[in-house]
Amino acid sequence: MLDYHGDFPGVATYEDRTLWMSISPDPWRLLTGGPSTTPSTRSSSEIIDYRKEHLGKNMSISYLHPIHAVRGHGVFLLDDTGRRFLDTVNNVAHVGHEHPRVVAAGQRQMAVLNTNTRYLHDTIVEFVEALLKTMPPSLNVAYVVNSGSEANELALRLARTGTGQQDMIVSEMGYHGNTTGCVAISSYKFDGPGGKGPSKHVHVIPTPDVYRGKYRSPDEKAGINYGSHVRGALKMIKEQGRGPAALIMESVISCGGQVELPAGFLTHAYSDVRNAGGVCIADEVQTGCGRAGDHFWAFAQHGVTPDIVTIGKPIGNGHPLGVVVTTQRLAEAFQNGMEYFNTFGGNPVSCAVGLEVLRVIEEENLRDNARIVGGYLKAGLRELMQDFEILGDVRGPGLFLGIDLVTSRETRQPATRQAAYVVNRMRGKGILMSTDGPFNNVLKIKPPMVFSLEHADFLMGALAQVLKEDFLRVGS
Amino acid sequence: MLDYHGDFPGVATYEDRTLWMSISPDPWRLLTGGPSTTPSTRSSSEIIDYRKEHLGKNMSISYLHPIHAVRGHGVFLLDDTGRRFLDTVNNVAHVGHEHPRVVAAGQRQMAVLNTNTRYLHDTIVEFVEALLKTMPPSLNVAYVVNSGSEANELALRLARTGTGQQDMIVSEMGYHGNTTGCVAISSYKFDGPGGKGPSKHVHVIPTPDVYRGKYRSPDEKAGINYGSHVRGALKMIKEQGRGPAALIMESVISCGGQVELPAGFLTHAYSDVRNAGGVCIADEVQTGCGRAGDHFWAFAQHGVTPDIVTIGKPIGNGHPLGVVVTTQRLAEAFQNGMEYFNTFGGNPVSCAVGLEVLRVIEEENLRDNARIVGGYLKAGLRELMQDFEILGDVRGPGLFLGIDLVTSRETRQPATRQAAYVVNRMRGKGILMSTDGPFNNVLKIKPPMVFSLEHADFLMGALAQVLKEDFLRVGS
Numbered sequence: 001m002l003d004y005h006g007d008f009p010g011v012a013t014y015e016d017r018t019l020w021m022s023i024s025p026d027p028w029r030l031l032t033g034g035p036s037t038t039p040s041t042r043s044s045s046e047i048i049d050y051r052k053e054h055l056g057k058n059m060s061i062s063y064l065h066p067i068h069a070v071r072g073h074g075v076f077l078l079d080d081t082g083r084r085f086l087d088t089v090n091n092v093a094h095v096g097h098e099h100p101r102v103v104a105a106g107q108r109q110m111a112v113l114n115t116n117t118r119y120l121h122d123t124i125v126e127f128v129e130a131l132l133k134t135m136p137p138s139l140n141v142a143y144v145v146n147s148g149s150e151a152n153e154l155a156l157r158l159a160r161t162g163t164g165q166q167d168m169i170v171s172e173m174g175y176h177g178n179t180t181g182c183v184a185i186s187s188y189k190f191d192g193p194g195g196k197g198p199s200k201h202v203h204v205i206p207t208p209d210v211y212r213g214k215y216r217s218p219d220e221k222a223g224i225n226y227g228s229h230v231r232g233a234l235k236m237i238k239e240q241g242r243g244p245a246a247l248i249m250e251s252v253i254s255c256g257g258q259v260e261l262p263a264g265f266l267t268h269a270y271s272d273v274r275n276a277g278g279v280c281i282a283d284e285v286q287t288g289c290g291r292a293g294d295h296f297w298a299f300a301q302h303g304v305t306p307d308i309v310t311i312g313k314p315i316g317n318g319h320p321l322g323v324v325v326t327t328q329r330l331a332e333a334f335q336n337g338m339e340y341f342n343t344f345g346g347n348p349v350s351c352a353v354g355l356e357v358l359r360v361i362e363e364e365n366l367r368d369n370a371r372i373v374g375g376y377l378k379a380g381l382r383e384l385m386q387d388f389e390i391l392g393d394v395r396g397p398g399l400f401l402g403i404d405l406v407t408s409r410e411t412r413q414p415a416t417r418q419a420a421y422v423v424n425r426m427r428g429k430g431i432l433m434s435t436d437g438p439f440n441n442v443l444k445i446k447p448p449m450v451f452s453l454e455h456a457d458f459l460m461g462a463l464a465q466v467l468k469e470d471f472l473r474v475g476s
Numbered sequence: 477m478l479d480y481h482g483d484f485p486g487v488a489t490y491e492d493r494t495l496w497m498s499i500s501p502d503p504w505r506l507l508t509g510g511p512s513t514t515p516s517t518r519s520s521s522e523i524i525d526y527r528k529e530h531l532g533k534n535m536s537i538s539y540l541h542p543i544h545a546v547r548g549h550g551v552f553l554l555d556d557t558g559r560r561f562l563d564t565v566n567n568v569a570h571v572g573h574e575h576p577r578v579v580a581a582g583q584r585q586m587a588v589l590n591t592n593t594r595y596l597h598d599t600i601v602e603f604v605e606a607l608l609k610t611m612p613p614s615l616n617v618a619y620v621v622n623s624g625s626e627a628n629e630l631a632l633r634l635a636r637t638g639t640g641q642q643d644m645i646v647s648e649m650g651y652h653g654n655t656t657g658c659v660a661i662s663s664y665k666f667d668g669p670g671g672k673g674p675s676k677h678v679h680v681i682p683t684p685d686v687y688r689g690k691y692r693s694p695d696e697k698a699g700i701n702y703g704s705h706v707r708g709a710l711k712m713i714k715e716q717g718r719g720p721a722a723l724i725m726e727s728v729i730s731c732g733g734q735v736e737l738p739a740g741f742l743t744h745a746y747s748d749v750r751n752a753g754g755v756c757i758a759d760e761v762q763t764g765c766g767r768a769g770d771h772f773w774a775f776a777q778h779g780v781t782p783d784i785v786t787i788g789k790p791i792g793n794g795h796p797l798g799v800v801v802t803t804q805r806l807a808e809a810f811q812n813g814m815e816y817f818n819t820f821g822g823n824p825v826s827c828a829v830g831l832e833v834l835r836v837i838e839e840e841n842l843r844d845n846a847r848i849v850g851g852y853l854k855a856g857l858r859e860l861m862q863d864f865e866i867l868g869d870v871r872g873p874g875l876f877l878g879i880d881l882v883t884s885r886e887t888r889q890p891a892t893r894q895a896a897y898v899v900n901r902m903r904g905k906g907i908l909m910s911t912d913g914p915f916n917n918v919l920k921i922k923p924p925m926v927f928s929l930e931h932a933d934f935l936m937g938a939l940a941q942v943l944k945e946d947f948l949r950v951g952s
Contacts, residue, residue: 041598042598042601044596046601047596047597047598047601048596050601050604050605051596051600051601053616053617054604054605054608054616054617054618055593055600055604055617055618055619055620055822056617056618056619056807056810056816057617057807057808057810057811058810058811058812058813058814058815058816059593059594059815059816059817060594060815061593061594061595061596062594062595066595066596067595067596068595068596068597069589069591069595069596069597070588070589070597071588071589072588072589072590072591077589077591077595090591090592092591092592092819092820093590093591097589097590097591098586098587098588098589098590103586103587106582106583106586107582107583107586107587110574110579110582110583110586111574111579111583112546112547112548112574113545113546113547113548113553113573113574114548114569114573114574114793114794114795115545115548115553115566115568115569115573115794116566116568117531117535117537118535118536118537118538119537119538119542119543119544119545119553120520120523120524120527120537120542120543120544120545121523121544121545121546122517122518122523124527124531125518125522125523125526125527128526128530128531129526129530132530140529140530141529141530141531141532141533142530142531142532143531143532144531146622146623146626146796146820147622147623147626147796147818147819147820147821148819149626149629149818150622150623150625150626150654150655153625153629153654153655153656154654154655156656157655157656157659160656178626178629178630178816178817178818179626179629179630179633179655179657180629180632180633180636180655180656180657181655181656181657183633183814189814192813192814193812193813193814193815194812194813194814195813195814312819313819316820317590318590318591318820318823318825319590319820319825320622320623320796320797320820320823320826321796331532331533332533334532334533334534335533335534336534336669336670337534337668337669337670337671338534338659338665338668338669338670338671339534339535339536339669340532340534340535340654341535341654342623342625342654343568343623343624343788343789344568344622344623344792344794344795344796345623346531347794347796349794349795350796
């Protein structure tokens with residue numbers, strides 16, 4: 001999530017307005033056609049100044065020239081000048097920014113009832129019922145919470161209470177949330193800036209990355225080899241006289257650089273963890289709700305069934321909503337006398353929003369769209385690799401792609417500065433992108449799921465233009 | 477938060493419909509006059525059956541006869557039969573269930589833009605600006621999150637990063653949230669059912685309860701005496717070779733039984749904690765936003781200024797919203813290289829809702845209302861004490877009251893069963909109440925802040941009726 005705050009030599013600061021105009025001749029159309037924006041009473045620099053003084057300081061703003069957003073609409077964000085940006089990075093606005101059906105569902109419920117789950121209301125039942133239909137049958141108990149962090153926090157409690165153990169096996173560069181408990185299992189955080197490494201109950205296995213990691217494709221045993229590190233962690237836990245609580249993995253490692261888990265890895269890992277008495281948590285906060293295309297949940301690509309699934313970002317389309325889904329066994333074990341109550345969790349508004357998101361995914365065939373458009377985009381980007389040496393790898397399922405930029409395909413040296421350059425130049429061309437991975441050299445593509453073939457073409461055209469620019473040809 | 481699930485001998489199960497009818501002759505009026513309800517397609521028993529199977533099992537539903545809520549309106553909740561209940565317990569619906577201005581603000585922003593804080597938008601600035609105006613000047617950095625639990629989680633990180641220490645001093649029966657980190661500082665949880673006691677970094681001081689605790693009124697030194705336990709905890713931390721991270725206290729201990737902190741306690745405690753290098757956290761999740769009447773934040777009653785204030789429930793009027801406010805010094809220290817990003821935290825919809833809540837509190841003079849109506853109610857309840865021995869103590873500031881029920885005023889033996897009886901009988905009379913405290917014998921009163929003198933009279937009238945019933949005269 002680095003945003004390069006230096007400057008790039010020899011780069012014009014004007015913004016190309018031609019390309020994005022080709023999609024809509026009138027960028028203000030949405031502003032005047034849809035609900036009106038709240039008039040912006042402050043300039044960008046006033047907002048930045050206020051934030052520096054009065055908001056949390058350890059949070060970066062995207063882009064050299066930040067975007068002052070005033071309107072979201074489908075795959076687009078609009079800024080305070082009326083300029084429209086194609087959003088290729090916002091997997092929170094899952095079914096599209098301000099999707100009219102989701103907005104209407106939230107608006108309607110907001111006006112009628114919004115209270116807690118100590119009273120009975122229909123919405124939570126309807127939402128959970130719809131959600132559980134997307135899950136393997138054994139995963140049939142849901143806890144509704146307010147964020148991915150809250151979901152992973154609860155998953156930790158379920159796993160630890162259910163097993164009576166504390167130890168967690170996690171992936172290098174995994175990210176699971178911003179609370180103390182979530183940071184403690186997020187190598188992306190505890191191994192990153194300001195981090196203090198893992199605690200004694202947290203065991204980190206190498207990122208199962210077949211492009212850049214310890215075992216690489218085309219080694220067909222990569223999955224098994226990465227899995228052996230899970231076995232190693234289990235052995236170490238046992239030697240220390242304890243047992244594992246859980247393995248927690250994102251189904252595609254997102255902040256780690258959009259890393260797909262190799263075939264066979266999860267099958268072996270799950271089996272070993274369970275044999276040792278632990279449970280398996282699939283973190284689907286980034287990858288869930290149809291984004292993977294072939295499956296509604298990305299873990300299903302690997303033919304495994306977790307004991308706990310955590311859901312966040314996409315399920316509320318921007319509304320603060322998360323869910324934990326688990327088995328009867330773990331839910332029963334969690335009922336140990338201590339009550340679990342969540343003030344806002346499962347309120348009728350959040351549930352109405354979540355229900356409508358699920359309906360829209362199904363009725364607008366967005367999972368198919370992710371498969372088709374994602375496949376088209378991935379194939380197109382792979383074609384671009386023929387023209388641009390900097391494109392080292394293109395990977396990911398459905399609309400959850402990563403482009404690994406390298407200064408040399410042979411050494412796979414990460415092209416970090418170049419990636420920051422591309423992101424900021426693409427912003428100039430009206431396209432929002434972002435980088436991630438341990439070297440911040442991986443372009444993330446995880447747009448609203450209403451992303452079309454036309455948007456994919458627009459993205460690839462602009463990318464091809466930027467990749468031809470002098471800064472990238474000269475090299476790092 | 478116990479709901480008595482046994483049954484009461486000799487109690488009629490009919491529900492008195494006369495009293496509440498006297499307030500509104502047509503309970504359906506609100507249903508037909510306001511926005512329509514979502515039609516309820518399930519019966520209460522169908523919902524209960526589904527919840528038992530598919531929702532978290534360790535969560536109680538309120539009342540022997542649960543309420544199937546379909547509509548909220550001001551101080552009222554309406555059930556699926558159109559029956560209206562006076563809500564005396566829901567401090568989340570702070571400015572009134574579905575307050576039209578708050579609803580409109582949320583609806584409007586929902587349709588326009590809802591994205592994260594990596595982009596600039598006006599709403600977060602407006603919200604934080606309005607919020608900081610209510611705070612002492614030194615508390616001028618805000619982090620917007622999604623719940624009270626998330627707020628307290630972040631407060632822990634701020635305190636621990638800022639001091640470089642881990643140890644927390646907490647109150648017996650304190651409650652701060654549902655995450656692992658929050659449970660670990662919540663004696664209400666770790667000393668309650670299913671709990672495993674405090675960890676070595678958590679030091680519990682006795683509930684500073686002058687009615688039921690170690691030092692009692694009229695002892696004027698109670699505050700200092702309770703404060704000496706903070707000093708004792710500091711001494712123990714020092715002897716173990718460490719220093720304190722923070723003291724965290726609710727400004728009125730809520731789950732502990734609506735316990736007001738004695739005069740002088742916080743002054744001494746804050747001073748001692750700071751002298752030992754720790755910081756002071758005021759948990760205002762239950763008590764904040766004008767509820768205390770005399771002050772916007774309940775800590776201010778004690779003439780202290782915390783280093784961190786956590787805000788939850790009331791600020792979003794039901795919308796998932798929490799805030800942490802702290803000093804420049806702690807915010808700077810937290811900027812240690814590790815980024816703090818919260819996906820939903822500070823989104824424009826949540827901020828628009830929070831801003832409107834603050835405006836409504838001010839423009840409808842709800843803090844004054846809390847002071848006036850709360851004072852009236854407290855005086856009235858104290859008058860009732862003359863007629864009913866069971867009313868052992870009436871306490872609390874503004875509209876945050878507790879009625880401590882006892883079987884004997886002399887022994888102060890908690891009247892636990894009687895309290896459960898009262899709550900369920902009051903439900904029968906159309907009034908929602910709840911119990912809390914270590915013996916679940918304290919009736920909590922913390923209604924929406926639009927609670928009027930008429931509502932107070934209605935509540936007291938019904939209570940006087942119930943207190944005359946046979947079950948209570950016979951005794952436990």
